[in-house]
Amino acid sequence: MDDGLLPIGERGGAIRQASVALILAAAETVFAECGFAGASMARIAALAGLPKANLHYYFGTKERLYRAVLEHILTLWLDAARHWLVPAQHPRQAFAGYIRDKMAYSRDRPQVSRIFAGELLRGAPHVRPFLAHQLRDQVSAISAVIDGWVARGLMRPVAPAHLLFAIWAMTQTYADFAVQIGAVLGHTPLEDADFATATETVIELVSRGCGIIDSKREDAPCLC
Amino acid sequence: MDDGLLPIGERGGAIRQASVALILAAAETVFAECGFAGASMARIAALAGLPKANLHYYFGTKERLYRAVLEHILTLWLDAARHWLVPAQHPRQAFAGYIRDKMAYSRDRPQVSRIFAGELLRGAPHVRPFLAHQLRDQVSAISAVIDGWVARGLMRPVAPAHLLFAIWAMTQTYADFAVQIGAVLGHTPLEDADFATATETVIELVSRGCGIIDSKREDAPCLC
DNA sequence: AGATTTCTTGACCATCAAGTCAAATTTGTT
DNA sequence: AACAAATTTGACTTGATGGTCAAGAAATCT
Known part of the structure; x- marks a missing residue:
């Protein structure tokens, strides 16, 4: 028997797990392409290779299916932190590592970023609590770390939250608005070289922009 | 008589112009809130205070109405350039002015940015040609200017296109994802102070990040 | 004023998508 | 094997939505 929460969850027989995974994968693709309103259960079902009634058997409603997809995404979001x-990490490594990770995600799993972007664009009707609690707490924690670096003179004073907004924006734009970037660069889809240049550009912009002192180098940027 | 293109256009009697403007304004709001798929003609009509059949009289289809809204947006996009x-402008002024303008737009007309973002997120089905031609040409022109500054030693070498992508991303995130920023900052909607801090943060990030030398200051950042 | 064009509007239609259902089938249990 | 639970599936219902239409009201023209 199940633990009371019948559908969705990770528990259940092998058949359930397999079907749920299949449906979630298809849903992720379709929601990323069409958004919540634009997606149809029929299309998700077709992509999953299952009859539509099957989706309703496992997830009840379109809304619940969408929430299930979102749940997966939100954990990924937090993990990157x-x-x-x-501890005792130098800001240069922290920023560079974070930016590299986020950018790799934009390249490898753009769908995830796009679903999240669509959700925010529509006013975050489903993830408002997540933003106001988990994400907010995480930003507070990171801000404290950054402020610590500033206090220790490892970088110039910045508004930590806004710096994070900037990094999120610069990295996710390569997933969310890839068509635009591809069109401007003259080729679609984006190539590995594009992402390499982009990653380099963002890391340099942030490192120099924050006046991060690299103790291993001699040409350390000024703190001015 | 009209010039052959009956509906839409700016020409026509005063009644037509007034109705068209009313509908376009309502459509802009609803499309920004709900996206193309999520918006309904009935809702736009209600917001405009007109019967639904009226919208179809002037614009024919939902698609045509949407395109009319987009057309307006695209001109605004190009204007900011x-x-x-x-000529002979110093990069500091150019960057700061552009960022200030874009940020002001995110604050004052977030709907415009959101409609464009939604369009890109769905793969730009309606504006692909615009991206590949007008926008691409404009990026080329701006890139040439930036490369000129680099050549004259006014800033360090950067990938101009990616720098522009970064600036677009950082400024538009304050319109497109305002809910997220508001939730993290702990208040909604965003206040003028938030935009001031954001503008300052982005300008400093870009100026220092690009190693722009300000000839009027003594504490010029290093070019390293 | 009379004719003509433009505009307004409620009612109507066709389509499509979400969600339901019950019967059939498979799987798991004793 | 026999029984119960889980799963599959096509057919169906219901509601919303884009779009149409024709008749009337208003504005414009001669």
């Missing part, structure tokens, strides 16, 4: 938590 | 064209 580990870069800040390495 | 004037900052780069001032």
Whole structure:
């Protein structure tokens, strides 16, 4: 027997797990392409290779299916923060590692970023609590770390939250608005070289922009 | 008589112009809130205070109405580029002016940015040609200006296109994802002070990040 | 004023998508 | 094997939505 929460969850027989995974994967693709309103259960079902009634059997409603997809995404979002938590880490490594990770995600899993972007664009009707609690707490924690670096003279004073907003924006734009970037660069899809240049550009922009002193180098940027 | 293109356009009697403007304004709001798929003609009509059939009289289809809204947006997008064209302008002024303008737009007309963001997120089905031609040409022109500054030693070498992507991303995130920023900062909507801090943060990030030398200051950042 | 064009509007239609259902089938249990 | 639970599936219902239409009201023209 199940633990009371019948559908969704990770528990259940092998058949359930397999079907749920199949449906979630298809849903992620379709929601990323069409958004919540634009997606249809029929299309998700077709992509999953299952009859539509099957989706309703496992997830009840379109809304519940969408929430299930979102749940997966939110955990991924928070996970990327580990870069800040390495104790006694130098800001250069922390920023570079975080940016590299986020950018790799934009390249490898753009769908995840796009679903989240669509959700925010529509006013975050489903993830408002997440933003106001988990994400907010995480930003507070990271801000404290950054302020510590500033206090120790490792970088110039900045508004930590806004710096994070900037990093999120610069990295996710390569997933969310890839068509635009591809069109401007003259080729679609984006190539590995594009992401390499982008990563380099963002890391340099942030490192120099924050006046991060690299103790291993001699040409340390000024703190002015 | 009209010039052959019956509906839409700016020409026509006073009644037509007034109705069209009313509908376009309502459509802009609803499309920004709900996206193309999520918006309904009935809702736009209600917001405009007109019967639904009226919208179809002037615009024919939902698609045509949407395209009309987009057309307006695209011109605004291109207009902001004037900052780069001032001849013999110092990069600091150009960047700061452009960022200030874009940020002000995110604050004052977030709907415009959101509709464009939604369009890109769905793969730009309606504006692909615009991206590949007008926008691409404009980026080329601006890139040339930036490369000129680099050549004259006014800033360090950067990938101009990616720098622009970064600036677009950082400024538009305050319109497109305002809920997220508001939730993290702990208040909604965003206040003028938030935008002031954001503008300052982005300008400093870009100026220092690009190693822009300000000839009027003594504490010029290093070019390293 | 009379004719003509433009505009307004409620009612109507066709389509499509979410969600339901019950019967059939498979799987798991004793 | 026999029974119960889980799963599959096509057919169906219901509601919303984009779009149409024709008749009337208003504005414009001669």
